[in-house]
Amino acid sequence: MELKDLIGQTSEWLKATGPDSDIVISSRIRLARNIGGLKFVDWANNKVRQEIAKKAKEAILSSNYMKNSIYVEMDKINPIDRQFLIERHLISRDHAVDTESKTVFIGDREIISIMVNEEDHLRLQVIQPGFVLDDAWSIMESLEKDLEKRLGFAFSDEWGYLTACPTNTGTGLRASVMMHLPAIVFTRQIDNLTDAVSKLGLTVRGFFGEGTQAIGNFYQISNQVTLGHTEIEIIDNLKRVIIQVVSQERGSREFLKAKKKKIVEDKISRAYSTLGGAHIITSKETLELLSLVRLGIDLKLIKNIDTHKLNELLIFTQPAHLQKLEAKALSPSDRDIKRAELINKKLGIKG
């Protein structure tokens, strides 16, 4: 498989399987690792960075977990492909700029991806659909052990795994879940929730991770602290909070169904109709309307589309995906037209 084949498949994490997938879209584990004896990326010259890339490539491609992975050199692909990888949550925004020596490895069904020469030598990611942090951690643990054997990661008995930025030192672990919280937003509890979550040492972000605003009621919740706790403690702490958030969202949905049925039906039905009727639509409005349709599916008000198909639309309506589907560069206003066409087609409704 090659990079160009990805547009023909749906990332595993969008498949709406796994526990609580009506509320938890995906679970993600990320580890930051650096190869012992080599300078951190920001301190390394280009020669060292190329050495890092070379060692990483040998180790990763010989690992059982990544044997048939797609290997991409970031400076050899065009800006649309870089943006495409960001939209698929396979690389960070930072990994798409100053691309020299930067590479990425994408495993089977996009469950595993590994960035090389991002902020750290290696950024390992496991992402899966539903509320499955333990499963994701279990895959990550095996992957990391396997690479550790081959690369020897920088580790201090006092600090744990060493990382370029002290906020990652210790475990190098970030565990996160992407949640869809329309009922909590609708009932105006979201600000209280994000405040409370922050006080528990967690961070709330938007659909595209660090530095992005919440949009379409999608929230990514992750641990802040990486030092002073074991990986299991960090994950368990996150899990405890997510269980509560899931329960709060579920309760709020019940409340809406019982007490605000007509208003919610109106909003959802209008969103669905507007998606069907639009001839021009921005990606922001798309996410907002798809969020309402997603809630409509969960509340069994909308039946002719399933959550998997809807999740897919969240990503395939993004700018680079649209351009890959059309196999050419499109201006923002042309994208708004093509996006509307794609949605009309996928929802099977014509305005």
Add this chain to the structure above:
Amino acid sequence: MELKDLIGQTSEWLKATGPDSDIVISSRIRLARNIGGLKFVDWANNKVRQEIAKKAKEAILSSNYMKNSIYVEMDKINPIDRQFLIERHLISRDHAVDTESKTVFIGDREIISIMVNEEDHLRLQVIQPGFVLDDAWSIMESLEKDLEKRLGFAFSDEWGYLTACPTNTGTGLRASVMMHLPAIVFTRQIDNLTDAVSKLGLTVRGFFGEGTQAIGNFYQISNQVTLGHTEIEIIDNLKRVIIQVVSQERGSREFLKAKKKKIVEDKISRAYSTLGGAHIITSKETLELLSLVRLGIDLKLIKNIDTHKLNELLIFTQPAHLQKLEAKALSPSDRDIKRAELINKKLGIKG
């Protein structure tokens, strides 16, 4: 026919027939008349007002034009029926308050209506679909002559017909057309247009006449001056202006089709879809969206509904019409729900 039967028919003026009916919904002629030798309504005591009502009734019901007309005593009907008559443009808002001695006569197909004891003893109205001021005037002239014979209207050689308010003295004539001007509004020419029209001695009002705001791009344009010109001069002056406004609207629609096609298609299609998808909708939003759908019909973008049916919806979605259709009083929020149901049904689309 009785008042209660009107809900089962569409007023003639909504039928979208007649010249330029894509832009001119209806043409209306109104005459103010007072019976000679009796005090103006505001100066008359109740006894005199009842005498006016009695004389008017005898004259009107014996006129060939109004033989089978519906006769309504305003103080004998309930507030929903009063509002219903306002929505159908058969009486003024003023005629629905302080209803003692006030009556109204409604002729065949609602083309003619006559209010008694409004501001003047008689207010005669002829309203027809399309740009047909001459036809309406011709009907009005015959009607007025017929009633003049029976009632003898107050007339001064110096001032012409005498009326309670000096702004109506002379001819007592108000000629008006209801226009749909979405393209002039969309291309931001409407303020200039209303300024220019005012300078020509005309007045621009909203969908429900005096004191109402323009909504849904519907504008009623009428003469201001009634004195010092013949009826024909007043009507011809209005006609000349309306011909220009029609031409400007038509040109603006061509411009939109040529230069803003996609944006206009998007707006129209969204409006249509939203009307189909809404479960709750106010009458203001309804008028705004129906206006866009009406433009869509005119531009041949929407084909499964005609202008007649659409005009009908403009009126049947109004509060009193909804309550008459449901045969019971409804709270505003219940109306918003019933309105959405009616629209879904009439447009034949289900969200």
